Amino acid sequence: MTLHYVIPLVFPPSSFFTIPMLTEITKEEVISRLRNAGISPSGPRIAVFHFLCNNHIHPTVDTIFHALSPENPTLSRTTVYNTLKLLLAKKLIQSVKIEDTEVRFDGNPAFHAHFKCRQCDCIIDLFDVPCPAIPQSEDFQIELPQVNFYGICRNCQQKLKA
Amino acid sequence: MTLHYVIPLVFPPSSFFTIPMLTEITKEEVISRLRNAGISPSGPRIAVFHFLCNNHIHPTVDTIFHALSPENPTLSRTTVYNTLKLLLAKKLIQSVKIEDTEVRFDGNPAFHAHFKCRQCDCIIDLFDVPCPAIPQSEDFQIELPQVNFYGICRNCQQKLKA
DNA sequence: TTTAGATTTGTAATGAAAACAATTTTAATA
DNA sequence: TATTAAAATTGTTTTCATTACAAATCTAAA
Secondary structure (H helix, E strand, O other): OOOOOOOOOOOOOHHHOOOOOOOOOOHHHHHHHHHHOOOOOOHHHHHHHHHHHHOOOOOOHHHHHHHHOOOOOOOOHHHHHHHHHHHHHOOOOEEEOOOOOOOEEEOOOOOOEEEEEOOOOOEEEEOOOOOOOOOOOOOOOOOOOEEEEEEOOHHHHHHHHO | OOOOOOOOOOOOOHHHOOOOOOOOOOHHHHHHHHHHOOOOOOHHHHHHHHHHHHOOOOOOHHHHHHHHOOOOOOOOHHHHHHHHHHHHHOOOOEEEOOOOOOOEEEOOOOOOEEEEEOOOOOEEEEOOOOOOOOOOOOOOOOOOOEEEEEEOOHHHHHHHHO
């Protein structure tokens, strides 16, 4: 079977750039999600998870640390690392391996593809790229795949044109 | 349109594990490919590219360096880095961003998915996972996507059963 | 109030990658 | 063949994300 796709003239095309309802996730909702996952909702954990849920910028550890430090003066990088590892293990977030050497994080654990702009290094969610078939085993769970695109984002395309 | 997939009992299932003809790529063929790409075929470049074409193990820089050092006693890590960067720019190879912090390399630049075993850390080519639709722009080339699966490979599944 | 376990913190260590300058090689020209 | 400029390679140094580790702090149960 061959699938045919409409080839858009700009990237990301609107059909690949659906923006989901960006309702603010409250601290209470964050605490509830942590409790449901069996994680005791400490201050740093609430802060890190809340930041990831409401900032769809696929931050690095350092970005998270610097964003939260002013409000949490005693926060340490190690705690950010520990917290992210814990959230990943409980599948409350996902990691995005789209850079060569550093990991980025995404507060939305559901499958979606990502696009990295080679010009401005932004990372954009692509909610309308279908998830590739995930082979399942009787004995083992195969995790969601990562699907990463690379290129030039629409903003940078327009800047380069001008 | 909904697609239905046969769910295999073991992973990787045979249909996801097609092994292409693994004919040895000769040094002459390697030199020819380098010349066609406008790269002068120096000793280190031939060695690195030849290694990648004939060892489908998705090696790291360090693995390549240690594999080639005995035959090339003066080879330096920096040269391996430089050569890989050049081969990538000319699209003779591809990088595989499937680990958190280090990049792996693949002598086959054509699209195929990858699977990483969380148990033994091996990386397996999945030649039968279809390439997601690649949005194309009039002005900019969007590069091939990376599709990465994670889980437990068949070997480790059997070891864990026993 | 005590105390054990959980959590957080800061420092040190690791290691991949990049930056950099110097050396060596190559290839064109005299 | 000799000269020389560009290309390629090399080793060292630096950077920086991540991990390891041990000490300090906090939490919640007894």
